Amino acid sequence: MQLMTLDIESFYSKTYSLSKLTTEEYINGDEFEVIGVSIKLGDAPTTWHTGSRLQITNILNRYNWNDITLVAHNCFFDASILSLYFGIFPARYMDTLSMARAVHGISVGGSLAKLAEHYELGVKGTEVVDAMGKYRKDFTKEELARYGEYCINDTELTYKLLQKLTPHFNSTELSLIDMTIRMGADAKLEVDMLLLQAHLDYVLDEKERLLSTVAADKSELMSNPKFAKLLEDHGVEVPMKVSPTTGENTYAFAKTDDGFKALLEHSNPTVQALALARLGVKSTLEETRTIRFMNIANRMGSLPIPLKYYGAATGRWAAGSGQKVNFQNLPRGSILKEAIVAPQGQVIVGADLSNIELRVGMWVAGEMSALKLLGEGGDLYKDFASKVFDVPYDEVTKDQRFIGKTSQLSLIFGVGAAKLRAAVKAGSGKDLPNAQEIVDLYRSTYTGVTGLWSKCGDAIKAMALNSNFTFGNNDIFAVEGTKGIKFPSGMYMQYPELAHEVNKETGERGYKYKLRNGYDRLYGGKLTNNLVQGTARCIMSEAMVRVNKRYPIVLTIHDALYILAPEDEAQEALDFLIEEMTKTPLWMAGLPLDAEGKYGKSLAEC
């Protein structure tokens, strides 16, 4: 396989740029033009190529792309141009932006300029500033040559950056980057346009209908102050709450706020109608997402899935930022999921890892009896419910099991009584006055979990003091001072600027670390959550690499994986998917895994 580092320069203007448009909109748009491309094969000198679309196509077609690993900075962009504009699909993708994000988190910045500075690779040029609003024909010969020098320099910097970053990655992680870029740049899924059109009509009609039931216009329902005024006019006391962010008094208008829910059951039917209309009119997800899907499919016929490798600090994937469509939060039961379909002759096969965070958490905490029960196919939700309600395991009712489930999924991360009570109320409508007793019972039952919190507290201290320390079942986590905590993947959970702090006003002590915007606190329960999430991600990602050898992965949603398979091979593919997803990693011996899956024509069917 040949390594090709590449950088493509394309037309942009103040309004036509990647900061205004999604990558797909930009490349498929009417103003798109490739001005030139620089190419570096292996460690040979970089060459610059400019010319018409046909001329550049001819140059690119000289290469045997089946034998090329493509490297670029923000490879999603260059790879998308190659696929959408030139119909070229390299054998493998590498991306220095993805790599840098995983290695440096938020602390260096993702731009080539920042990274080049950090690694002292050289200076990124500024010629591109003069290219604003200029098509190829608008450049003089000298300007084009200078642009070429700039482009060559970027490619050289990218190649040097690759050398710096590669040592941080094992082959699994490199494969994950390849898969992630492929999901975005090599679109395989399609949409059911008729279904989307019908859905859009329905959503718009429904909004009209809701508006017609009230004597108010859209803006009065959408705006908080205007909606408050509307309520006052009807003699309703406006529900208020204290903002957890600012500590200020604010409107309790969220659909889960008790004050708002009371409006839906208000004695005055007009008030009920206003609250209901606000809910319906405020929700824009279905409408905007349907329109976007239709526009994308109209432009390109298929549906790319842009995701961000190592988007979360825990290593989980995130939605491709700036791509405007988040495929990781499509509403359950939405037509949107029905409208995402496999191409002719194929099916989507999907599976998800059953209560993976609970299993991983219990394993890390060394809760052997819980693991034993899980391994025998037992139900930990029922098990805890039987302790809470002091009833035999087999006599646990559905309602009791729900409380057991809510407890198991949250208390492991340090959730307190108030939030447990709220979660049970939200999920079942039932009040849980004895929530504190349940929390206490949990903490005295699972002493491995409370022990893990304590160890996590030690780990935080070790990071802040820049010392080394291993902990967790089988010493799975290695604290390496300020570098962070090493996952089994070899990647790190990082807490930039982690420091102990005493609040001058309240006297509270604790640790805090830097986020993208502002700071957050770090404590045992929270670190437990981060590590469990990151470890679950490691398990899933090892499965992804194995699965991808046989079937293309089209989407991952944390604990769920979706692949494409030939129609007549659907069941075989599902069996294979589940078999691979439930293989216990070598580094987590004794962890019982389980997965459930389905296949069908659309995402909704699996």
Place this chain on the structure above:
DNA sequence: ATGCATCGCGCG
């Protein structure tokens, strides 16, 4: 006009 903070909400 444009950017930023906040809130709300969708998923896991």
Place this chain on the structure above:
DNA sequence: AAAGCGCGCGATGCAT
């Protein structure tokens, strides 16, 4: 403080 956590997008309201 034995404190659930991780994301991104859209809309609003306010500041520039």
